[in-house]
Amino acid sequence: MSYPGYPQQGGGYPPQPGPGYPPQAGGYTQQPSGYPPQPGGYPPQAGGYPPQAGGYPPQAGGSWGGGPTGGYPSIGLDSMSNPGYNAGMACQIPAGMGGFTPNPSMLAQAPGGYPPAPQPGGYGAPFANQQSYGLYPQPQGPGMGYPGQPMPGYPRGPAPMQGYPQVPSPNPSMPAYGGGGAMPVAPAINRGFRGTIKDFPGADPLRDAEVLRKAMKGFGTDEQAIIDLLGSRSNRQRVPLLRSYKTAYGKDLVKDLHSELSGDFRKLVMATLKTPAEFDAYELNNAIKGAGTDEACLIEILSSRSNAEIKEINRIYKQDYKKTLESAISGDTSGHFRRLLISLAQGNRDEREAVDISLAKQDAQALYAAGENKLGTDESKFNAILCARSKPHLRTVFLEYQKMCGRDIEKSIGREMSGDLESGMLAVVKCIKNTPAYFAERLYKAMKGAGTKDTTLIRIMVTRSEVDMLDIRQEYVKNYGKSLYTHISGDTSGDYKKLLLKLCGGSD
Secondary structure, eight states, X not given: OOOTTOOOOOOOOOOOOOOOOOOXXXXXXXXXXXXXXXXXXXXXXXXXXXXXXXXXXXXXXXXXXXXXXXXXXXXXXXXXXXXXXXXXXXXXXXXXXXXXXXXXXXXXXXXXXXXXXXXXXXXXXXXXXXXXXXXXXXXXXXXSOXXXXXXXXXXXXOOEEEOOOOOOOSSTTSOOSXXXXXXXXXXXXXXXXXXXXOOOTTOOHHHHHHHHHXXXXXXXXXXXXHHHHHTTXXXXXXXXXXXXHHHHHXXXXXXXXXXXXOHHHHHHHHHHTSOHHHHHHHHHHHHHSSSSOOHHHHHHHHHHSOHXXXXXXHHHXXXXXXXXXXXXXXXXXXXXXXXXXXXXXXXXXXXXXXXXXXXXXXXXHHHHHHTTTSSSOOHHHHHHHHHHSOHHHHHHHHHHHHHHHSSOHHHHHHHHOOHHHHHHHHHHHHHHHOHXXXXXXXXXXXXXXXXXXXXXXXXXXXXXXXXXXXXXXXXXXXXXXXXXXXXXXXXXXXXXXXXXXXXXXXXX
């Protein structure tokens, strides 16, 4: 569609060079049965964090707040153990509420546009002395562009994805993870950006706010204009619309949209206007509060996000709900399942890429001794290994376990555990083995049979659209025989369907 004064724009931005992360001094101290010390700590990474950890790109906006056209400066969080996670959000907390005073010298602004582009795999604007997070090639062809000068270029950066050979599933209703139980250990493959929603070239939050205002003004609502705009902006371009709208019209965009829209379409639109950490914290709170607990939602979020993302979720959760995430989990779950969730909620998983084969064999033997080779099950040993070890290391452990006892780790968990703990442990294992296949299965189960689990459908489509939606689509068609696009088309309707399909990005 087109609007007056919005000629089509095409073309991408030229690649920008960016320095890499400097090596960190120190490293891990020797632990009994743990990793040997690494002389240099984390090695420099080319192209940002791998996206398998999950989460969205970083946001310039904060809690229901947008940002000025030039973007927010970074803030000093040098003492934190996880820099690099959505630094811009803290700038929007008023000083009276414990916010930080921004230091404009800490982050170079992009004149006339957003702050430096995020990388696909995690939240947050870069800090001083950190590498620019590479974004991705910009969309070509018709769209909602603007006249005038182009924005400064976003740097592009590759984001490696783990690729694992798959085999056809013997039972099409159940995906085969990693090939007949034993997952081959494959090196990281640089496949570039794997999301479906990209930064829109030249997007101006004030002009976008005007489009939304016109769509809601007068008699009736122009839902198509809302779909076209929100479905073509990245999260870091959508969130600033909240402040731009209030600046221009003195009204609250969320309240206006809430009063104009309804049903699942309204829920989906509301989800697109939260930052990643806000949306995750919101979903976790909804999963815990009220009658019954959505255990699968808790496990889904906590097992698929990176350490930095989980720590930011903890911060936002306490800010928005006046209690810690850990205390909320403790009050609503029990036993070994509660321990599993609390372990994951620490955001303290080893994130080194190097794999020590001898230690992987030790861990595989420890899991065998704690389960199949023992009367009863030592759940705490499973918990310690699955929640603390790095994902590349655990993929090797699962392979060694298969070789050692001739049974896939998932089958052993099914034999040794039950209830929430079994489903929780299985979800952690599936997410570590093959994150896109795990989300494809979650989407399939949300839509199959009578009724649709729309909360799950909305959450995954929004949270993965800028991370690995292309890989999820590939796993979906491979494991279930039809494309995700086709399944969404047949299972939803109206404006809700239109915006979901925008996030899906196409059929396979």
